[in-house]
Amino acid sequence: MFYFIPAWYQKQRPWYHTTELWFRTYERMTFDDTVNHYKIFEKAGEETCLLILNYQPQLRYTLHKQDMVGAIVWSLFDDIQNVHGQTMTPINFKHLKWPQGIRFVYSPFAIVAKQGQETYAVIHFAENGNLFYIETYSEKKTDKIYYFDDRGFLSSLIYYSDGVAQYQDYLNKNGVWQVRESLQGEFKISVNPNADQDFNQTEYRSWEKLIDERLRKFKVRNVTNRDIFISAADSQHNNLVLNVFAQNKKGFSFFGNRYQWQTNRDLISLFLQADLLIVDTQEQEKKLHHALIGAGFAKLLGKLSRISPFDTRLRLGHSQTVKELKIYFFIDTISEQELRTYLPAILDMMEENSAIHLELVNFRQDYDLKGLETYLKNLIWQNYTVEAFLKVADDGSENHIDESTKTKFSRLAINRYTNENQVITTLDTTRLVIDLGENPDLYTQIASISAGIPQINRVQTDYIDHMKNGWILSDGDDLRHPIHYYFDGLTNWNQSLVYAIEKMSDYTSGRILTQWKSVLNLGEG
Incomplete structure (x- = not known):
């Protein structure tokens, strides 16, 4: 059995739930390394189980969103509360x-x-x-x-x-x-x-004492020495996992910015006791490599394994079947002034090519989208053929538009998304993703490569290789150049799709599973 331990925690009450109210659900990304790793093993037909250590009364829907409805789950709080079963029943x-x-x-x-x-x-x-x-x-x-x-x-x-x-x-x-x-x-x-x-x-003076006790009881009832634990690396539970499951093979996964890097006693203990150290990016690999060398554990470098996460909820290459050339422009990572410098280049191309559509995507609740809409309409009135971008709001007609007419966008949209499923739905018909921030949104990058969509970024990341599955825009570069590169014919776009498929091959071929089993000395059995 492979047990997967996620780090779906919050800061205020560490062992409390992470469920958000429906109108502010994009305050955190739910797709992560545990979801990715679990699906690799599930796809390979391995026995898997999730260990949930915090209070999650809405867990079933969280799993449903990640296409993990059938997952076997052991929940600490289900154990404490003597609750069994996973069938969802709505309450009126x-x-x-x-x-x-x-x-x-x-x-x-x-x-x-x-x-x-x-x-x-x-x-x-x-x-x-x-x-x-x-x-x-x-x-x-x-x-x-x-x-x-x-x-x-x-x-x-x-x-x-x-x-x-x-x-x-x-x-x-x-x-x-x-x-x-x-x-x-x-x-x-x-x-x-x-x-x-x-x-x-x-009586217990900490949740950790109670969790340790319940995990040990769970271990006695369910765990054999052959079982493997793949845990998200998180200081909240690392020591619990290391201490309770000391006799079992263990892997720890470092993902995004979750782990605060500092070579301390806890990290050294993790290095010594872990059998596998998993990272998601080259940057993480360098940090872990440096930490191992710095702690005098160069001999442990063989425990390292890098795997980029992919979200299998997206349909690879589906947008090539859609005639519209839709651009997904994520705007939260740049300033309003920067956005205004980039928009004219895209609007110029939209006026020249009626197949190009633009969607400005935002997650932040405090972004003034109404102000952005007003700015865009004024920009269009002053510089472009109005009928190419606007239509009458009440009847959909594109005729007889003047400045007193109530209008709405025809090939342009501004949307605030509150969950990953909305992103997935939009990317299904998107041809090109643009994120020009110094720190591109992580989930947008993961989802884009998972759908085989090229991305235009301003910085180099692990997810983009210049002119292979995207474009790294240098200072002073014209944004129209990479858009033309991917929209003028399908050759470059298809090459990007093939490259994405190749990058995903480790995920789909079972190579990662074989590599991990080798590091864990499990063979193929």
Whole structure:
């Protein structure tokens, strides 16, 4: 069995859930190295299991988004709460027990339960529309917060006093609290004397103590010495994994900016005990190489393996079947002034070629998209054939447009995305991606290469090779040049697609799995 341990954590309460409300879900990327590695092994027919160490009441939908619905999961909090099964069951909030006379008021972001003129509760939803939590009020202050599991039951309950959170109860399916986490004063976790599970202590002074205990019980019941653990490298759980599964082969994966690099005792311990060290980029490989040499462990360099992540949810090369030449321009990584310097080159080409479409994509909630729309319309009115870019807003006609006409874009769009699925849908019909920031968006790069779409960047990254699967724009270069390179005929675009397929060959051929088994001394069995 291969066990995969993700690092789906947050900073404020390290072992707490990471679910976002539906309207601000792009505050973090959910695709990561664990998703990538899990799929490599699953595709090869290996026995796999996810170990989830933090509280994740909406886990099933997270897995659903990543095409991991059938994944076998062991969840620490399911174990603590004595919860079994993975079947999702939606809850209709109207079917819950509400006081007499409650009415529901729908706002753009939540549903407010009113009792007379007073707010009794606010009902919040996760990205998929699932009931996430209900916050109730007493004398205009928060009284309780009810968190719901996506399998259809109340999962935990936070109690407040005078608007301040006091403690959180984690419940079994019958609503009986199993452990209670203090949120004020000295931290402790209290165990219900009538809890369903057997605990070694009645009280714990840290989650780490309790997690260590439950992992050891899990190990006794389920793990053999032949089982392998592939863990996201994260200081939050590295020592737990190393200590509890000391006798098992282990790999640790370094991804993006998750790991804060410093050669300390914990990192040295990881170097010595890990059997495999996985990195996602050449930059990460250099950092790890430097750290190993600096710590005097040059002999451990053979443990290193670099694998670029690919998101298999995207359809490789599908956009070549679409007649429109759509440009996906990610704008969050550059300033508004920089964007204004690049837009005229694209608009010039759009006026010359009616097949070119432009989508300006944004994730940030604070970006003034309305202001950008106004700027673009003014730019078009002043410098371009208006009918080539705008149409009448009410009936779709492109005739009789003047400055008093209410218009909308015809071949240009400005969109704020809140989840990866929206990015995936758009890239399915995109021919070219542009991200001109000093630090290009990581998921945009991963998704683009996974779809075989060439990218125009201003900096060299592990995901782009100049004139092979993209273009590195030098200072002073005309943006029109690389756009022409990929839009004038299909030759260069197809070469980019072939190059992307070759870069993905390690992923699809099983070569990575073979390499890892060799490093782990597993052979092919």
